[in-house]
Amino acid sequence: MAADTTPATEDAASEETAFGLPSASTLGTHAALVVATVIVALPLLLAVVMSTETTTQIYTGSLFGVGSHAVANYRGALFDYGMARYLLNSLVMSVLVVVGKVTISLLAALALVYYEFRFERGVFLAVLFTLMLPVPVRILPLFDMLASLHLTDTLAAVTLPYLASATVVFLLRQHFRSLPDSLAESARLDGVGPLTFLVYVLVPLSKEMLAGVAVIEYIYAWNQYLWPLVVIQHQNEQLVQVGVKHLQSAGSAGQTQWGLIMAGAVLALLPPLVVLVALRKPLLSTFGVSAE
Numbered sequence: 001m002a003a004d005t006t007p008a009t010e011d012a013a014s015e016e017t018a019f020g021l022p023s024a025s026t027l028g029t030h031a032a033l034v035v036a037t038v039i040v041a042l043p044l045l046l047a048v049v050m051s052t053e054t055t056t057q058i059y060t061g062s063l064f065g066v067g068s069h070a071v072a073n074y075r076g077a078l079f080d081y082g083m084a085r086y087l088l089n090s091l092v093m094s095v096l097v098v099v100g101k102v103t104i105s106l107l108a109a110l111a112l113v114y115y116e117f118r119f120e121r122g123v124f125l126a127v128l129f130t131l132m133l134p135v136p137v138r139i140l141p142l143f144d145m146l147a148s149l150h151l152t153d154t155l156a157a158v159t160l161p162y163l164a165s166a167t168v169v170f171l172l173r174q175h176f177r178s179l180p181d182s183l184a185e186s187a188r189l190d191g192v193g194p195l196t197f198l199v200y201v202l203v204p205l206s207k208e209m210l211a212g213v214a215v216i217e218y219i220y221a222w223n224q225y226l227w228p229l230v231v232i233q234h235q236n237e238q239l240v241q242v243g244v245k246h247l248q249s250a251g252s253a254g255q256t257q258w259g260l261i262m263a264g265a266v267l268a269l270l271p272p273l274v275v276l277v278a279l280r281k282p283l284l285s286t287f288g289v290s291a292e
Helices: 007-014 024-050 055-060 070-080 083-114 120-132 135-148 155-162 166-177 181-189 194-205 207-222 226-231 240-249 258-278 280-286
Strands: none
Touching (some): 024 258, 070 258, 083 120, 083 155, 083 166, 083 194, 120 166, 135 155, 135 226, 166 207, 181 194, 207 258, 207 280, 226 240, 258 280
């Protein structure tokens, strides 16, 4: 008696021709994906190519491939125009923001999930309400407060305002609520303290979530432009995104040195790109997307 063909087998067979080659629909899907990928990657590829060219080559369009001025452009951006200093400032600021924000959010989520107190729901709604306040609304009161504390033009000025995050608190709260209640009950019966429970139980069970959140917040902190531009006056203390803007002041014979600017933009892109590629799996799992 012949076995019935399952739907999965029929679907797999329909994707191949009689000679075992991909069907026309499969080839069309792949072609569309390739074209979409090229379109999305084209600005980045163009920036990389322009970062290797001279100003004359860019303005005349005489070179459509990789140029011979890459070393001069990247060395000039790093050392002559201070991009090395900006990169270091942004790295320190981003790491401090990620560590501080994740730590504070862990404590807040722990209190919201595992402790009962008055107006608990109101507190959580107040935290979520801060998501409705756009950054420009907060700039003036934040600047006034930091100026009164004499903290402008310091690392604290670009770090402290980012240490609280309603988004991270919300994500960790929802994650903790998905864990079995028996964990907290067993900890209470064993006399385990809240910080011990957090460090030895919740954090190990939340490694992927924490890694994904750390990637999001690192990229968010790295890409800050408006607030550092307002609160930092000395150029040596500035962050990398504003540093790229400063490269536009470089010019000769009335021509903007786009090769130098593109070199700075590529340098500013590399650190978050490395982090994103290295931690892509926990980042995708944070949003419930399979990384396979």
